[in-house]
């Protein structure tokens with residue numbers, strides 16, 4: 244009998260292969276055409292996988308980096324702490340340089356570094372084992388974080404609502420549930436039957452290739468629209484709320500997310516539709532004062548003019564501007580949904596409260 248075909252959600256987005264000491268990811272550049280699983284052991288391959296968006300989405304990048312630095316630490320051949328720490332820092336800086344906007348990358352790497360510093364009196368194999376445990380913990384934690392964001396998010400909507408999302412803040416961007424998609428998946432379990440609109444998300448089409456793919460595979464009612472259609476579906480009254488993910492939230496609530504998010508926010512404001520940012524606390528960076536201070540990644544021109552079509556899409560040599568993210572001003576945001584509750588304006592105060600709750604937990 245032919246083996247039942249696995250759904251994309253049966254695969255791990257990002258995991259540690261304990262036996263082969265490898266980072267295992269689904270190559271997201273190949274989706275939805277084919278499901279290719281990559282098993283990566285070398286630092287350079289892990290860096291490339293993050294840079295090339297084979298693994299992508301802020302939380303997934305953080306988990307990949309945590310596993311990546313653990314794998315690098317295993318390879319450091321010394322019994323001396325100072326030498327070990329020097330090599331560890333080199334590997335950390337290298338992985339951190341793969342992408343600049345999603346703060347989860349440095350958040351996870353800093354958390355791993357703290358483990359090294361807290362255990363400096365231990366032997367190197369013991370430190371490496373602690374790093375192993377921490378990487379596994381960061382991955383496991385992400386499941387709870389996303390599920391809890393989903394539970395809070397679900398309190399903001401009603402059965403049958405039309406929900407719009409941009410880019411992929413889904414299971415493919417996390418370990419499970421996603422952030423912006425978590426209320427959708429949890430709502431489905433309760434029979435809410437949402438109507439979901441997924442912006443295609445130019446230039447790399449994470450909305451069309453990934454979000455609509457994973458939602459459709461899960462049996463949710465999803466409709467792909469081009470990025471320039473979101474205002475039109477809002478005007479028709481088809482959208483009750485917007486849920487998006489984020490790559491970095493500044494202390495004042497300004498939020499960096501995939502390019503095009505701020506356009507969606509402006510349209511939602513015009514039509515009186517609440518726009519919610521789904522943000523694990525690992526994506527909130529209180530040391531960044533406002534959106535002005537967020538480093539926005541710029542990516543190669545080919546992504547805009549060549550990548551997804553067989554024929555060139557623009558004249559050879561034309562100038563291209565390709566920022567991967569934009570900043571949504573905090574006054575366009577109705578709420579920031581975290582695993583410790585929903586922050587509302589003024590965000591400078593409410594985000595601090597969220598971190599207070601986290602410390603007390």
Ligand code: MRU
Pocket residue numbers: 296299300301302345409410411412413416417421422423449487488489490500501502567
């Ligand atoms: O360039 P990408 O695909 O990594 O961008 C991803 C996004 O912008 C997501 O919305 C964000 O990382 C949140 S993922 C839960």
